[in-house]
Amino acid sequence: MSYSKGNNKPAQVSNMDFLTRAFQRLAIQDRRPPQAFNFDCASLIFDHLAIEDIFRLERVSKTWRDYVRDWMSGPGMHKLFPDAIRANSEAGAGIGSGKRAGGADPADRFKRFLREGTCSERWETGRANVANEYVCSNVPHLHSSSPGIYTAGDYLVYTSGWHIFGTRLGQEKGAGGTPSSYPVRELDAANANLRRAGDVRDIRVHASGLAVVYNNSVHNHCWQTFDIKTGNMLWTTAIPQYINARDYNVALGWHRLYRFDKDLSVLDSYDIRTGALVSSQQTGLILEPTWGTRQGVIWRLQGRDVLVTIDARQVDPSDTLSKKKMLCIMDTETHQIIQRIPLEHANAPRPYQQRCGPLVHVSSRHDDHAFAVITAGCEQDGAGMQQVRTIRTFQYHAREGKFKERTIEHVDLRGFRFSNRTAFDIDPFRRFLIAQDSSTGRLCRYPTPYVFAASPHTLPPVPASPLPLFVGDDTTTPYPVVMNPPKPGATGATFASPWKAKVMRNRLYLYYWKKHSDDGVTLRANTRTVALTFGSSAPSIPDPEAATCLHHPDGLAEKEM
Structure with a gap:
């Protein structure tokens, strides 16, 4: 799955650097979401944060977690993995729609795609x-x-x-x-x-x-x-x-x-x-x-x-x-x-x-x-x-x-x-x-x-x-x-x-x-x-509850039959 980096900066957004730094501080130390804060504002800022900072925000509080996972399920998936949206369009409501597709949580799918992109980049460089x-x-x-x-x-x-x-x-x-x-x-x-x-x-x-x-x-x-x-x-x-x-x-x-x-x-x-x-x-x-x-x-x-x-x-x-x-x-x-x-x-x-x-x-x-x-x-x-x-x-x-x-x-x-x-x-x-x-x-x-x-x-x-x-x-x-x-x-x-x-x-x-x-x-x-x-240190095994899975759990490094 390709990882679309693209140009993440809008043409003109005033004080975006200031807002980004503010959200980075929130991700590290603040547990109180701003007053009168809505998802559209969060989504705009998430588009300019590093993935590491977004993951930190997810751990701050339940409110931040909900904002982050909604962004991963919709705008984040469309922004970083547009080919995943196209490949699964025939399945109806699924990737990028904020709804569960095939029993998988969209935010979890986002994280899996992200791990695979990081893994592919490391294989490319041999690091x-x-x-x-x-x-x-x-x-x-x-x-x-x-x-x-x-x-x-x-x-x-x-x-x-x-x-x-x-x-x-x-x-x-x-x-x-x-x-x-x-x-x-x-x-x-x-x-x-x-x-x-x-x-x-x-x-x-x-x-x-x-x-x-x-x-x-x-x-x-x-x-x-x-x-x-x-x-x-x-x-x-x-x-x-x-x-x-x-x-x-x-x-x-x-x-x-x-x-x-x-x-x-x-x-x-x-x-x-x-x-x-x-x-x-x-x-x-x-x-x-x-x-x-x-x-x-x-x-x-x-x-x-x-x-x-x-x-x-x-x-x-x-x-x-x-x-x-x-x-x-x-x-x-x-x-x-x-x-x-x-x-x-x-x-x-x-x-x-x-x-x-x-x-x-x-x-x-x-x-x-x-x-x-x-x-x-x-x-x-x-x-x-x-x-x-x-x-x-x-x-x-x-x-x-x-x-x-x-x-x-x-x-x-x-x-x-x-x-x-x-x-x-x-x-x-x-x-x-x-x-x-x-x-x-x-x-x-x-x-x-x-x-x-x-x-x-x-x-x-x-x-x-x-x-x-x-x-x-x-x-x-x-x-x-x-x-x-x-x-x-x-x-x-x-x-x-x-x-x-x-x-x-x-x-x-x-x-x-x-x-x-x-x-x-x-x-x-x-x-x-x-x-x-190569890539994430998160568990490398596939979803054991997936309806269709070709990765057998018996010796995943052994493939000769």
């Missing part, structure tokens, strides 16, 4: 406002795409030794107003019953601040659900001993936990807060979801939870490099397939090379109910990285209850030289990619012009200039999270080796190993994650 780093030592062998470190929304959980820790990302204001990181809490050590690190088979983080732990110890084969904010365990339930790693298929909805067997013929649902079994039913389906433990995610369409998974049955045995799959969207209550979307992607020619998807990205823009599927071709560079990616974008149409294909684009990476083929991600909606630059070893942002094209091999094979990432508004030194490994023979050198980068909404997650080189031997010291936040 994060805060970076949080966490260390995970003694990583067990977990059946997950993020060994030892797990993220969802504003929360992060990681293992260290035989312990599980959780925290909230971002910063809070401490004593005296000084910003500091949120506290790290151990998740109920007395009840976790971990006898060895390998007892933790998998962890799912819920964006509301919950952690679901799959405990696979001999004496305690169960789920355990913790409140990350307090560290307390909420509930636990036993899992049949015959369930192995490939049969452990769990997807988290905003209010339900769903478990299904490996062919999706049985679907169980539990209350996410209490662990009570809500239903257990035969689905009548026989699917072959993708490998691993993350075999489906939960979206919400028109107030109903739907399971989104990929059926991998339709394989052409004569073609070893391509695999046809179907993206399946199933109603969790009726078990009817709402839609099947054919997909096609290429397998890596060798098992150890990068797996090429498909990757599913959901639009980060507010009220844009769209997702993109990224698939890769067979053309690779010397490191086994696919050179051409295809992006298919789908838009949800509520009247038909279906997704319709919106665009097809291609990402052409010929001419680029990346140091790492896994520390790489594409944002198809904000139109940039994150990768490790081969010349500096830094993680960089690559802009649109040399990346996106309407058809493959139409872009000049000239690399775009990478933009380094910074933390803080005044910093001139790029954030040094990634360094090239030392030269052969170097001793006593410590360096970082990234293994995954993920862009999700207002954050960039980088997972990497901290390594130490001594006498020609490279040792892995620990696993770390860095969360770079």
